[in-house]
Amino acid sequence: MSDLEHDGPSAADASISRRRMLQVLGAVPVAAALSPATALEQAATGAQAPVPGAQTAPRFFTAHEWRTVRILVDYIIPRDDVSGSATDAKVAEYMDFLLAEKDANPATQTAMRGGLAWVDTESQKRFGKTFIDASDAQRRQILDDVAYPQKAPPSMSYGVAFFNRLRDMTASGFYSSAIGWKDLQYIGNVFNPAYDGCPPAALEKLGVSYDVMTTRVSPQTR
Numbered sequence: 001m002s003d004l005e006h007d008g009p010s011a012a013d014a015s016i017s018r019r020r021m022l023q024v025l026g027a028v029p030v031a032a033a034l035s036p037a038t039a040l041e042q043a044a045t046g047a048q049a050p051v052p053g054a055q056t057a058p059r060f061f062t063a064h065e066w067r068t069v070r071i072l073v074d075y076i077i078p079r080d081d082v083s084g085s086a087t088d089a090k091v092a093e094y095m096d097f098l099l100a101e102k103d104a105n106p107a108t109q110t111a112m113r114g115g116l117a118w119v120d121t122e123s124q125k126r127f128g129k130t131f132i133d134a135s136d137a138q139r140r141q142i143l144d145d146v147a148y149p150q151k152a153p154p155s156m157s158y159g160v161a162f163f164n165r166l167r168d169m170t171a172s173g174f175y176s177s178a179i180g181w182k183d184l185q186y187i188g189n190v191f192n193p194a195y196d197g198c199p200p201a202a203l204e205k206l207g208v209s210y211d212v213m214t215t216r217v218s219p220q221t222r
Helices: 019-027 036-045 063-076 091-100 106-126 137-146 152-175 179-184 200-206 210-215
Strands: none
Touching: 063 091, 063 106, 063 137, 063 152, 091 106, 091 152, 106 137, 106 152, 152 179
């Protein structure tokens, strides 16, 4: 990570668990960043957004927004002793790719820019400095006020909506990356040469056996 992120969250004191992110994956509104036509096309073809390899500058985010969003996503999924952080998984690049597409949803683009501006405005109001320039404790103070919707005061409703959206997109980007797959220990469709069949206890419970299956005669052979 960059020097700006060295004072970011550690795994030990992260208030939002990496595993907690899994609970939002079933309803991650990533498709909302695309137009309905693009979303339907990707769903039909099984296409996925490519992960940028060596992106040097963002296409959607401004330079200031880029630095801010990279810090924010690492508060959501920090590096720990199991796997890398959201920035290690190129989550910010993933977001930038979706938001910069010509068919990206303008409402989602506006909500992202507005949310990042809200974070800076809140930081300026409380501490007289941008979120980037705030200390780790100051950043956490802001995020703690919006990370838990049921505890958040009504005055924080805009920040809560933004952070919920950002958290969903962070989880989606992270767990669709190679780092995220390894974190879940997902191996995919891998051939298992050591498969020994259904365990005897399970066969007994179902009342079947391999002997019955192999000796059964099909009607066509009678």
